[in-house]
Amino acid sequence: MEISDLTAVERRVWDAFPSGVAVDLRNGEDEDEHGAVPEGDRWGPERTVRGEVLRALVISGASAEGAIAGLRLVGARIVGRLDLTCGTVDGPVRLLGCHFDEPPELSGARTRTLDFTGSRLPGLRADEARVDGALRLSRCHIAGQVTLSGARIGNSLFLDRTRVRGPIRLDGIRIEDALAVEGAQLTVGEGEVSLRAVNASVGGGVVGKDLTARGTVLLTGLRVGGTLNLEGSHLVHPGGEALAAAVMTVDLDVLCNGLRAQGEVRLTRSRIGGRLNLTGARIANPGHAAVQLSGVAVGAEVAAADLHTQGQVKARGAKITGALVLTDARLSHPGGAALLASNCTAAQLWLDGTKMTEGHLSLRGSTFTTVHAHPETFPAQVWLDGLTYQALSPRLPPRQRLAPLQRDGDGYVPHSYEQLATAYQRVGDETAARTVRLAKQRHHRSTQPGYARLWGYLQDATVGYGFRPVRAAGWLLTLLLLGALAFGLHHPVPTRPGEGPTFQPLVYALDLLLPVVDFGQEKAFQPQGWYQWLAYLLIALGWVLATTVITGITRAVSRQ
Secondary structure (H helix, E strand, O other), rough: OOOOOOOOOOOOHHHHHOOOOOEEEEOOOOOOOOOOOOOHHHHOHHHEEEEEHHHHHHHOOOOOOOOOOOOOOOOOOOOOOEOOEEEEEEEEEEOOOOOOOOEEEOOOEEEOOOOEEOOOEEEEEEOOOOOOOEEEEEOEOOOOEOOOOEEEEEOOOOOOOOOOEEEOOOOEEOOOEEEEOOOOOOEEEOOEEEEEEOOEEEEOOEEOOEEEOOOOOOOOEEEEEOEEEEEEEEEEEEEEEEEEEEOOOOOOOOOOOEEEEEEEEEEEEEEOOEEEEEEOEEEEEEEEEEEEOOEEOOOOEOOOOOEEEEEEOOOOOOEEEEEEEEOOOOEEEEHHHHHEOOOOEEEEEEEEOOOOEEEEEOOOOEEEEEOOHHHHHOOOOOOOOOOOEEEEEOOOOOOHHHHOOEEEOOOOOOOHHHHHHHHHHHOHHHOOOOHHHHHHHHHHHHHHHHHHHHHHHHHHHHHHEEEEEEEHHHHHHHHHHHHHHHHHHHOOOOOOOOOOOOOOHHHHHHHHHHOOOOOOOHHHHEEOOHHHHHHHHHHHHHHHHHHHHHHHOOOHHHHH
């Protein structure tokens, strides 16, 4: 480009470049430092620079002796396209608070530092670009699409407090340090993706606090070397995915506390090295999944206290090293599981104060060391088959813990009763364990045919299905006294008259009732008529009752 072709303002820029001196074209009206001015398209020639001039300058401009060349232009209107496609720029490029008539084209370019802070752009294309330093788009107004797919940024990418009316495409981008979208406002058409970073890599963290995105934030396959921070963000995609971050890997924490989302928040099969924080989040996706954590692996805890959802919370197959904390949460999913955490593994499950206003609870096949939950936490229907735990907190009487088991959607689930009984045994409360096992038999009885239920009622009334040995001993003593009275009034005849012992009614009744033990009375005397049937009845009942008492004694001895 011939120097004689330059306008006066372009010559100022050209002359300042070799020394890296800033050229500030602002007039001070309605502008802040690096401020984007709405009426920039009406700036006159005194603030207008052609894109082709800037291209020629940064590609071929030389440095002054002892200085570092660089472009620093503030408050300019740039007409024509700034096209650096596949070009190499050795010095920093800073176009601050500028107005671009056409989207800059940086695809395949190799640069050091690019700074568009506070500028207005129709869009930006920088696919496969290489930026050795930082790429700054802070506080920009961008009216169209931003594409940086496959780009390599040696420092950080800044989109903080930027407004973008079009999709941001970062597929396959590699950022050595941080991606900053804090306070950004992203807007796309209905059903579109506002921020797409599929299979991207960020060596530091993703800073997205207070981000507003109308359209899906798609982070599938994203690799983050630090923390992913979306605290206080507002994500909107009703009926679709507000945050889609399946198969994501984050070395430290994922912070979504205070998140507001309309649409699904999906972290399926992601790997999180630290904790996942959903404390105080408000997520609505009625009729579908609100929070999807299926297959996620979390190195610390999942903190979701005070989480409010409209739609299902899914944690099927999740593996959580620490606790799953849902204290004081409010979950709603009419017609399905408000919390579906089947085959989930965690150190602790906290449900204290949680209310499932609509929907049921499924913990099938899950494993926890401790479950913290009051009985009223459990909704009208639960699915608990295969749930395994070491302890329940707080410690409560069995009658309070049994109620949810009787509301299981699978009906009678033996494992649930045995698991509860084992938990009581583990803390040394054998009485409570027997109460639970008795309740198990009673529930089982309700599933049996009529004749079996009658036999069950008899076992329950007499020996408490073997879990009430004291009751059995009482029946045994009663039968002993009745037998002694009956046979005392009507002595049975001797088997061999003139031989054998003298008849003793009490010992005879005891000989009938106690199996194995032989006092010689039963063999020496033969009752007649209906007394013979009474003897048979005492023998049969004696086997049942004595066995129950002996079993109870054996349990007591084994505990010692």
